[in-house]
Structures are given as structure tokens and as C-alpha cells.
Amino acid sequence: WYNSNTDTPEYAVRNEVEIGAVVAYLFANSEDHELAVPNPARGDAANGQQIVESVGCLACHITGDESREDAGPRRTFGQPLQSVGDKTSFEWLFDWVRDPRHYSAETYMPDLRLTDSEVADVATYLSGLTGGNPTAAGATYAASDVDDVLLDYMRAIVPFEEAQAAMSAMSADERLVELGERAIGRYGCFSCHEISGFEDTQAIGTELSEEGTKLLPQFDFAFIHDIPHTKRDWIKNKLEDPRIYDTNRILQPLEKLRMPDFGFSEDEARLLTTAVMSFQRDIQPKRSHVPRSARKDAIIDGRNLTRRRNCVACHEIEGDGGDYRDLVEDASLAPPLLTPEGAKVRPDWLYAFFKGPITIRPWLDVRMPTFGLEDGHWNEVLDYFAAVSDSVGPFQTHEAVADRDILDTGEELFELLRCQQCHVLDTIPEGEDVSNLAPDLRMASERLQPDWIVDWLVSPLAIQPGTRMPGFFTELPGSFYPQFEQDGVAQINAIRDYLLTFRGGPSPVRGN
Numbered sequence: 001w002y003n004s005n006t007d008t009p010e011y012a013v014r015n016e017v018e019i020g021a022v023v024a025y026l027f028a029n030s031e032d033h034e035l036a037v038p039n040p041a042r043g044d045a046a047n048g049q050q051i052v053e054s055v056g057c058l059a060c061h062i063t064g065d066e067s068r069e070d071a072g073p074r075r076t077f078g079q080p081l082q083s084v085g086d087k088t089s090f091e092w093l094f095d096w097v098r099d100p101r102h103y104s105a106e107t108y109m110p111d112l113r114l115t116d117s118e119v120a121d122v123a124t125y126l127s128g129l130t131g132g133n134p135t136a137a138g139a140t141y142a143a144s145d146v147d148d149v150l151l152d153y154m155r156a157i158v159p160f161e162e163a164q165a166a167m168s169a170m171s172a173d174e175r176l177v178e179l180g181e182r183a184i185g186r187y188g189c190f191s192c193h194e195i196s197g198f199e200d201t202q203a204i205g206t207e208l209s210e211e212g213t214k215l216l217p218q219f220d221f222a223f224i225h226d227i228p229h230t231k232r233d234w235i236k237n238k239l240e241d242p243r244i245y246d247t248n249r250i251l252q253p254l255e256k257l258r259m260p261d262f263g264f265s266e267d268e269a270r271l272l273t274t275a276v277m278s279f280q281r282d283i284q285p286k287r288s289h290v291p292r293s294a295r296k297d298a299i300i301d302g303r304n305l306t307r308r309r310n311c312v313a314c315h316e317i318e319g320d321g322g323d324y325r326d327l328v329e330d331a332s333l334a335p336p337l338l339t340p341e342g343a344k345v346r347p348d349w350l351y352a353f354f355k356g357p358i359t360i361r362p363w364l365d366v367r368m369p370t371f372g373l374e375d376g377h378w379n380e381v382l383d384y385f386a387a388v389s390d391s392v393g394p395f396q397t398h399e400a401v402a403d404r405d406i407l408d409t410g411e412e413l414f415e416l417l418r419c420q421q422c423h424v425l426d427t428i429p430e431g432e433d434v435s436n437l438a439p440d441l442r443m444a445s446e447r448l449q450p451d452w453i454v455d456w457l458v459s460p461l462a463i464q465p466g467t468r469m470p471g472f473f474t475e476l477p478g479s480f481y482p483q484f485e486q487d488g489v490a491q492i493n494a495i496r497d498y499l500l501t502f503r504g505g506p507s508p509v510r511g512n
Helices: 009-028 045-052 090-098 116-127 143-155 160-168 172-187 231-240 266-277 294-308 323-327 347-355 375-388 404-416 441-447 450-458 488-499
Strands: none
Touching: 009 143, 009 172, 045 116, 090 116, 143 160, 143 172, 231 266, 294 375, 347 375, 404 488, 441 488, 450 488
């Protein structure tokens, strides 16, 4: 509503009538939702704010005065929270944050595994985010206005007398709900939203699969003469103002264009235009086809999934994403880089971690959520990580070294390099700057790929730019240290073998 072809004073009443009718239909056809915890007690709003700002909520949602444009598409993947308290209740927020899938089994909102006390704090904080500036109604309307608009809809499919007779048999409330159903059908709200009564209704949008193949005369520029008459310009202008081609046309309300305005920027419209132009029949020459392979298919599927689930809001992978890093004081406290993850972590450990995340860095507040994906989706992610890190292949094993001298030398180097100063072993040192801390090495044997440990010790910065892990072996194949006659490669292998003897750390595989 209030688009370029309906944004006039004389159209305001019809806009408001249709808006009110859609609201009436949605409320009349809403299902009851049973709260998992009836009448939950309120919590501490200040602590709720601290939780929202630290555990990762702001990777997908914005609060305060931040605008959607400044935050970008990844950090606005979820609904802006600035005025969520005006929209819903504390009780609903408690139920939603506690377990999003309890309300909607198909939701993309993950579970942050908060305690009920933390959930109460978050819901109390969010329910207090009020005071937004909703757009005021453009006009007021009477019951007669509802009748006029409904009659207009009904006359489009049945004779005038039949439409009047059908309306006369309805109460005022029934007419409003009937109009709401017809307006939803016209505007295609059900194409994006699950709405009762529209489960099997076909989407209203034009088929775009071969849009780039259409001939120029099939694009109706109407009375628009101040833009180049090319397919590319037609599509780009349609994206920037979907109703532009109604300009200067005399049309009945139900004849007007109805595509909504998504508020695309000029750059977004340009990129989408390129995409739509590429939707063509299978006539491209073979030399323009990208060769298929298992690795490339894994990358395509993985990219789609990690972007569809907005993993890239927290994590950088293939040089893309990681927006959440801008919200933390130090990049070392941000969610990890995922490009090398397939080479770094054992697949069985990573699969178990996806299914039941555990705490890797207990000094951090930000946490890996639970997504509730099917096993097939997690396998796509594992294949993707393996593909982008060039580690596609069978599960790798590395037998524990039984040579006591090698293990003793590895332990000696471990202590010489003071690895435990940063890498915690169960207990976090008191007073230690958390930005200097690193994961518990008791997990190494179960979690890390043996070959990756070697690569990491050789050059940490090459794998993860910005890491605080120092490079101890800068003189390879030699070494500054005397062990093994200053053979740096042998020293690294000894440290690796010693690390693989560690046991007892947190484990998603063993469920602790």
C-alpha cells in the first residue's frame, strides 16, 4: 500500500480499508498457541540487554538507533528489535526465545540454549523496547467504504446483482473478513507468509525462469519515455519502483500493478537485474558452462545453505561475511573463521558439534546456537567445509606415537614454548586477559586433524590472519630450538604427537 501508483489522497481510504480488512482476516483465522510456560515470571531487563548484546543476537537483529542501511543485510536477517515491545507481549517473547521451534517448526531462528532465567531477562528487556514511530493512518473510513471496496472485488468475478446479493447476506464483520481474504489473494501475501486458507494457492508472481530470453517487445514500457528502452533498463527500473509502469495510465484499482516495493538500493537493483537477465533457456554455448565436479557442487550447495541460514553473519568463509566481528572489541573474541575448518577439524567431531554444540572458549559470551537441521543439511556443510579447504576425501586417522623419546621431546617443547600460558587445560587462569586465551588442548586428539596441527604450527597467520598465535618456527626446515639437532619439522611433529595424547576435554561426541 501507498506505493507510487496508490500514493494519492484520493486513494488513501481504499488503502486503509484494505489494510484493516487484511488485519481482520488474519485475526479471524489465527490459531491458538499454547505457551510452553504459562505466566512466566519477569526477569531483569538490564541483564537481558547484556545477554542480547553479547551472546550473538545482534548478528541477525538490530536494536537502538542503528538503521537497516548501516547494519547491512546480514545483520538485518532477523526482524529489527527496536520496537518489538509494541508488537507483541512478554509471554510470547519468553516462549519464542526459550524455544523458537515450539512456535514454528520451520523457523530459521536458532536456539541459543538460554536458561529459563536468562530467557526471562531477555524477554523482559525486549518487551520494554517500545516507543517506535509507526506510520499514521492516511485516512479514516466507514462501513460503507468497506462495502464499496468489497463490491469492486466481487464485481470482477460475478455480475453486479449477484455480488450485491452475496454481500447483503453477510454481517459487517463478515464483509470485512471477506474483503481481507480477497485482498490477501490479490497481493499474494501467502507467497511469503503461511496464511490459513491459502495453503494450496498458487503464487501470483510472473515466472522468471526464462525472463532474460524474452524479446524486447514483450516488455511494456507504457508511457515511460525517459529511460532507455532496453530489457536491462526495464528490469532495473521495475526493481527500483515496481509500479513505475502505471505512470500516467488511467486504470481501475484492480487493474493496477501490485508488486511490492522492496526498497532496493541502486546497487542491489543492478545486481538483481544481472541475475534476472541470466535466467534464460538452455541456449548458452557449452564453452560458457562451468564444468561440474563433486567439489564444485559441494561448494554451491554449502554456499546456499550457509547464506540461507545466515551463518555468514557471524563467520567469515571464502573471504565473505563475519559482520559480527565489528561488534566485538577484539577480533580474537569473535566467532571463528570457517574457510580452513574442513582441514582443521575431524568430520565426526564437527558433525557431533553441529548436533550438540559445546563451549570451546568458555571465557566468551557469544555462543554457537543450535539450528535443528536435518542430517542431510549438516552433511552438506561438512562437504562444503572440506571443499573450500581442499580436504575432500575419506576420514583421516593418525595413530598415536608410541615412541617415548618423541613424546618426551614434544612435552619438553610444549613447556619451553609456554603453550599453556594461553591454551587453558580445564581451568581458566585468574586475572588473565581473555583476549590472550586459546582453546582447551585436551580436545585436540578428538577434535583436530593431525595434518592441520602441523600446518598451524608452521604458519598460524597464513591460516588465520590476525591470530594471536605466535609463529615459533620461522627458520624451517631448521629451528631456533636445539631438540632433534634443530630439525624444525621433527620438532613440530613431536609437538603434534604429544598433543594427540591429551584426553578429558569437553566433547560433543561423548556428550560432555
